[in-house]
Amino acid sequence: MAGTQRYLRYIVFAFVALLLVFFFSSSTVPSSRLQSASDIIKEQGSRWGGSSGTVGAKDPAAAGQDVKKPSVDDTTPSPPKNQLGMTAPGPRMNATFVTLARNSDVWDIARSIRQVEDRFNRKFNYDWVFLNDNDFDETFIKVTTSLVSGKTKYGKIPTDHWSFPSWIDTDKAARVREEMKEKQIIYGDSISYRHMCRYESGFFFRHPLMLDYEWYWRVEPSIELFCDIDYDTFKFMADHGKKYSFVLSLYEYVETIPTLWDSVKTFMTKHPEHIAQDNSMAFLSDDDGKTYNHCHFWSNFEIGNLNWLRSQAYIDYFNHLDQDGGFFYERWGDAPVHSIAAGLMLNKDELHFFNDIAYYHVPFTHCPTSEKTRTDLKCHCNPKDNFDWNGYSCTSRFFEVNNMQKPEGYDKQQ
Ligand SMILES: Nc1nc2c(ncn2[C@@H]2O[C@H](COP(=O)(O)OP(=O)(O)OP(=O)(O)O)[C@@H](O)[C@H]2O)c(=O)[nH]1
Numbered sequence: 057m058a059g060t061q062r063y064l065r066y067i068v069f070a071f072v073a074l075l076l077v078f079f080f081s082s083s084t085v086p087s088s089r090l091q092s093a094s095d096i097i098k099e100q101g102s103r104w105g106g107s108s109g110t111v112g113a114k115d116p117a118a119a120g121q122d123v124k125k126p127s128v129d130d131t132t133p134s135p136p137k138n139q140l141g142m143t144a145p146g147p148r149m150n151a152t153f154v155t156l157a158r159n160s161d162v163w164d165i166a167r168s169i170r171q172v173e174d175r176f177n178r179k180f181n182y183d184w185v186f187l188n189d190n191d192f193d194e195t196f197i198k199v200t201t202s203l204v205s206g207k208t209k210y211g212k213i214p215t216d217h218w219s220f221p222s223w224i225d226t227d228k229a230a231r232v233r234e235e236m237k238e239k240q241i242i243y244g245d246s247i248s249y250r251h252m253c254r255y256e257s258g259f260f261f262r263h264p265l266m267l268d269y270e271w272y273w274r275v276e277p278s279i280e281l282f283c284d285i286d287y288d289t290f291k292f293m294a295d296h297g298k299k300y301s302f303v304l305s306l307y308e309y310v311e312t313i314p315t316l317w318d319s320v321k322t323f324m325t326k327h328p329e330h331i332a333q334d335n336s337m338a339f340l341s342d343d344d345g346k347t348y349n350h351c352h353f354w355s356n357f358e359i360g361n362l363n364w365l366r367s368q369a370y371i372d373y374f375n376h377l378d379q380d381g382g383f384f385y386e387r388w389g390d391a392p393v394h395s396i397a398a399g400l401m402l403n404k405d406e407l408h409f410f411n412d413i414a415y416y417h418v419p420f421t422h423c424p425t426s427e428k429t430r431t432d433l434k435c436h437c438n439p440k441d442n443f444d445w446n447g448y449s450c451t452s453r454f455f456e457v458n459n460m461q462k463p464e465g466y467d468k469q470q
């Protein structure tokens with residue numbers, strides 16, 4: 057019996073010994089894992105460039121070298137262009153934006169470009185031509201190039217397109233400017249404003265940079281666009297046989313154009329062949345052409361056809377007005393000059409009112425009357441600011457002349 061007990065004790069002892077051996081041999085596995093984790097930490101420390109104390113010796117600052125401080129600009133990820141699929145598919149028209157500006161206009165035109173890009177051009181990437189009577193400076197070129205999604209082009213205006221023509225009596229023009237200054241007529245005493253109006257009336261579409269294009273969209277500094285424009289407006293013009301368009305219309309300041317209509321009437325007599333059959337005389341005159349009612353499309357916004365402006369009809373018209381001298385002896389604006397041309401030399405159905413282009417140029421706003429249009433197009437204009445149905449606007453007349461139905465709610469905005 058005592059032998060059996062001893063025998064059993066040996067077995068238990070051997071079993072415990074075996075357990076101990078197994079325990080010690082298996083406990084080496086976690087130890088090797090800890091080892092490799094610390095290796096990983098060390099490895100990552102060297103990849104991160106110095107957060108671990110062991111890589112301090114590689115720190116350029118510690119080594120006394122110049123260090124480029126991290127810039128917040130570098131924290132912005134830069135996905136490849138168009139990664140977000142924002143560019144509209146399909147071919148493009150032969151079209152460009154065009155802006156006449158001084159270098160000092162840079163920040164005001166920057167605001168306009170941003171609006172045009174956000175609401176329209178980021179999807180279409182049309183070019184942008186900038187014109188100036190001086191050389192554009194580096195800042196202007198750098199800022200505008202960075203904002204435009206299409207190609208940018210910068211042109212200098214030839215001196216003879218921005219100076220008094222030979223037939224103008226400059227003393228007489230100077231006297232007019234004095235008189236207009238006394239009468240406090242806006243820009244009445246400005247020479248450069250007159251050159252600007254004459255240039256926009258008769259020359260911008262002939263600038264060598266513009267000759268490459270068929271369509272233009274004019275943009276001025278400090279304008280605003282309030283609604284998304286998700287379709288190609290140039291293509292719309294072409295597809296619908298349109299040549300000239302507007303968003304705001306109003307009555308011109310009479311003192312700036314006292315003899316403009318006389319000049320237009322002699323042109324009509326001289327060139328009846330240029331007058332369109334189905335013209336918009338009823339928009340321009342209340343007495344079948346005897347007098348001008350001063351209605352015009354506001355030309356700081358225009359989408360139009362450059363070939364029409366370069367046509368013999370328009371060139372004859374401009375030359376005729378230019379010879380009469382009213383750009384300098386009065387202060388003829390390019391808005392009534394373009395509008396009268398469009399009203400008389402184009403057929404009614406070649407004009408277009410862009411209701412869906414909600415727009416502001418100090419001090420007037422065009423904001424679509426219909427609430428549905430405003431919400432569909434994500435507009436942010438206040439409908440109370442809409443000028444369309446105001447007594448000083450000519451848009452109501454445009455609707456009537458063209459037998460267009462006024463939008464619901466227009467009467468509440470009168
Ligand atoms: N290069 C150049 N551009 C000019 C000059 N005067 C005006 N412009 C530009 O011509 C366009 C019309 O001029 P604006 O000063 O906007 O004239 P406006 O729209 O009648 O008047 P406000 O906008 O109310 O001042 C704008 O695109 C101006 O940047 C000038 O002397 N030189």
Ligand SMILES: [Mg+2]
Nearest residue numbers: 276277356417
């Ligand atoms: Mg302006």
